[in-house]
Amino acid sequence: MSVLIFIDHTEGQIKKTSLEALSYGAALGKSMGVPAEGILLGTVGEDLSTLGKYGIQKIHQVSSESLNQLDSEQFIRIISTVAASSGATVIVLSHTNTGRAIAPGLSAQLKAGLVTGATSLPDLTHGFQVKKNVFSGKAFCTVAIKTPLKIISLNPNTYPVVVGEGTAEIISENIALTPSATQIKSVSMVSGEIPLTEAEIVVSGGRGMKGPENWGPLEELAKLLHAATACSRPVADAGWRPHHEHVGQTGIAIAPNLYIAIGISGAIQHLAGVNRSKVIVVINKDPEAPFFKSADYGMVGDAFEILPKLIAAVKKLKGVA
Amino acid sequence: MKILVCISKTPDTTAKIAFTDNNRKFGTEGIQWILNPYDEWYALVRAIEIKEKDPSAIIHLVTVGGADCDQVIRKALALGGEEAIRINTEPTDSFFVASQIASVAKEGNYDLIMTGKETIDFNGASVGGMLAALLGMPFVSLAAKLELEGTTATLIREIEGGEETVEVKLPLVVGCQKGMAEQRIPNMKGIMGARSKPLKVVESHPTESLTEVISFELPPAKKGVKMISSDNPEELVKLLHEEAKVI
Numbered sequence: 302m303s304v305l306i307f308i309d310h311t312e313g314q315i316k317k318t319s320l321e322a323l324s325y326g327a328a329l330g331k332s333m334g335v336p337a338e339g340i341l342l343g344t345v346g347e348d349l350s351t352l353g354k355y356g357i358q359k360i361h362q363v364s365s366e367s368l369n370q371l372d373s374e375q376f377i378r379i380i381s382t383v384a385a386s387s388g389a390t391v392i393v394l395s396h397t398n399t400g401r402a403i404a405p406g407l408s409a410q411l412k413a414g415l416v417t418g419a420t421s422l423p424d425l426t427h428g429f430q431v432k433k434n435v436f437s438g439k440a441f442c443t444v445a446i447k448t449p450l451k452i453i454s455l456n457p458n459t460y461p462v463v464v465g466e467g468t469a470e471i472i473s474e475n476i477a478l479t480p481s482a483t484q485i486k487s488v489s490m491v492s493g494e495i496p497l498t499e500a501e502i503v504v505s506g507g508r509g510m511k512g513p514e515n516w517g518p519l520e521e522l523a524k525l526l527h528a529a530t531a532c533s534r535p536v537a538d539a540g541w542r543p544h545h546e547h548v549g550q551t552g553i554a555i556a557p558n559l560y561i562a563i564g565i566s567g568a569i570q571h572l573a574g575v576n577r578s579k580v581i582v583v584i585n586k587d588p589e590a591p592f593f594k595s596a597d598y599g600m601v602g603d604a605f606e607i608l609p610k611l612i613a614a615v616k617k618l619k620g621v622a
Numbered sequence: 623m624k625i626l627v628c629i630s631k632t633p634d635t636t637a638k639i640a641f642t643d644n645n646r647k648f649g650t651e652g653i654q655w656i657l658n659p660y661d662e663w664y665a666l667v668r669a670i671e672i673k674e675k676d677p678s679a680i681i682h683l684v685t686v687g688g689a690d691c692d693q694v695i696r697k698a699l700a701l702g703g704e705e706a707i708r709i710n711t712e713p714t715d716s717f718f719v720a721s722q723i724a725s726v727a728k729e730g731n732y733d734l735i736m737t738g739k740e741t742i743d744f745n746g747a748s749v750g751g752m753l754a755a756l757l758g759m760p761f762v763s764l765a766a767k768l769e770l771e772g773t774t775a776t777l778i779r780e781i782e783g784g785e786e787t788v789e790v791k792l793p794l795v796v797g798c799q800k801g802m803a804e805q806r807i808p809n810m811k812g813i814m815g816a817r818s819k820p821l822k823v824v825e826s827h828p829t830e831s832l833t834e835v836i837s838f839e840l841p842p843a844k845k846g847v848k849m850i851s852s853d854n855p856e857e858l859v860k861l862l863h864e865e866a867k868v869i
């Protein structure tokens with residue numbers, strides 16, 4: 302028996318979401334009294350044995366370079382095989398683009414109950430119950446997994462990365478690769494940006510920003526705070542900002558530590574995607590904007606006047622000229 | 623070309639979220655049901671666009687649920703599609719729904735099965751991937767583009783930190799998201815025509831579900847907003863640094 306945690310990586314680097322999943326899986330293993338093990342497909346730049354510090358004993362690796370790209374059919378096949386051979390009873394992944402591509406297939410193939418978007422550790426007192434987000438962040442649901450093998454995909458930014466000590470043993474798995482029906486033709490990465498779902502701070506702009514040409518100060522603020530940038534739906538629809546920045550009920554749901562909303566009214570569909578943020582700051586010229594009801598800190602005023610002053614204040618705090 | 627579009631009803635996005643039965647059930651009283659936006663805006667509209675280019679294509683819609691889905695199915699038919707199939711049973715979990723659809727899909731011999739990337743109520747994001755596994759078909763998740771050339775599909779899917787262009791031979795299951803198509807408003811002709819399109823109700827087949835909903839809860843209410851004068855962004859920065867400790 303063990304907890305098997307899928308370790309994802311892009312461009313040679315292990316994803317932060319995977320460190321969260323490792324910490325989560327290790328804690329789960331501890332409470333179940335079973336070891337936690339990792340599985341990594343492909344190759345990374347760092348020494349894998351150091352991942353032991355997140356509480357895992359072993360890492361199963363299939364070190365073929367062809368697995369450095371998302372090949373969901375192959376991934377499902379390999380994880381199923383390793384789960385069986387290592388005697389896993391729980392498989393943990395992250396609810397990211399990779400997790401979404403493989404967790405459902407794994408679940409159906411292994412007849413293993415799946416909870417996607419888990420927000421906390423399972424409650425083991427009455428069976429195996431996992432809490433997840435529903436209604437796009439407007440509520441939580443507790444779901445019992447009834448099958449012997451269980452799969453959880455953990456929401457990004459909900460479980461802390463816990464660092465201890467230890468080294469993991471690397472087990473090189475010899476699994477034959479068979480070509481997938483889905484052939485990867487090309488991959489294009491957006492480099493230099495902090496991925497929205499992983500960002501600890503998000504600076505977001507709405508229609509109140511008036512036009513794409515006004516995003517300069519917003520981007521400057523984001524850069525100073527090491528934040529990702531986001532926007533409301535009409536902003537993405539109008540092409541002021543790229544589609545992948547659209548947050549909300551029909552965009553991306555995020556849960557950063559800090560969400561700064563500038564010139565966004567706070568419509569219910571927008572709130573659905575962002576109200577799990579730990580701290581929300583709202584800057585809006587309309588004191589009646591609904592967003593203030595969901596905010597922790599608010600400022601009424603013109604964004605174009607406030608932003609330069611806010612940037613200066615952050616610069617002062619960070620000690621940059 | 624035979625296309626199956628999986629559709630789901632969801633509460634209207636402005637619906638008040640409340641629970642009944644000791645928080646075990648979603649309170650449906652007074653709820654307006656809509657088509658799940660991802661199913662409607664992206665999966666269905668893209669299927670319609672494919673048919674506009676290739677009029678010999680056939681579009682079927684499928685949903686799993688009770689008679690309360692019919693109004694939403696008619697709305698979908700008003701946009702497009704030749705007929706709809708409703709598998710008459712209450713959905714219990716994603717695996718149950720995928721298994722039900724799989725049995726209909728096997729009979730229909732579809733070349734292309736399209737779903738939305740997730741529903742906006744349960745946010746399972748699972749039916750498409752499970753369905754593909756049950757049918758032994760490839761699955762492309764989070765697809766933002768789909769082009770067909772004979773029996774070959776070229777898709778752009780979102781991956782961690784970027785996108786991947788993939789090529790797959792049909793049959794195929796696709797999870798659709800933004801980029802795939804643009805929302806459409808049904809016209810009068812579509813709405814009138816939808817009334818006479820066949821809506822087949824079929825019985826479900828016995829399947830287990832792998833999970834069970836135990837309870838729902840609402841997030842804790844916010845403590846209330848602290849207002850800071852717009853002349854004093856330094857105060858805001860200080861609070862974020864010292865009180866909230868987030869910067």
Ligand SMILES: Cc1cc2nc3c(=O)[nH]c(=O)nc-3n(C[C@H](O)[C@H](O)[C@H](O)COP(=O)(O)OP(=O)(O)OC[C@H]3O[C@@H](n4cnc5c(N)ncnc54)[C@H](O)[C@@H]3O)c2cc1C
Nearest residue numbers: 507508509533534549550551564565566570571586587604
């Ligand atoms: C089915 C459905 C799904 C949807 N999904 C989403 C979703 O996923 N995400 C989403 O965001 N929306 C979504 N919407 C749209 C949503 O209802 C709102 O229309 C949208 O969020 C409004 O965007 P906004 O706040 O940028 O614009 P507006 O509502 O126009 O608000 C602009 C705000 O800027 C303020 N402002 C103007 N000028 C200034 C200034 N100089 N300084 C400071 N403040 C200023 C105004 O006071 C106002 O509050 C959805 C709608 C539907 C029907």
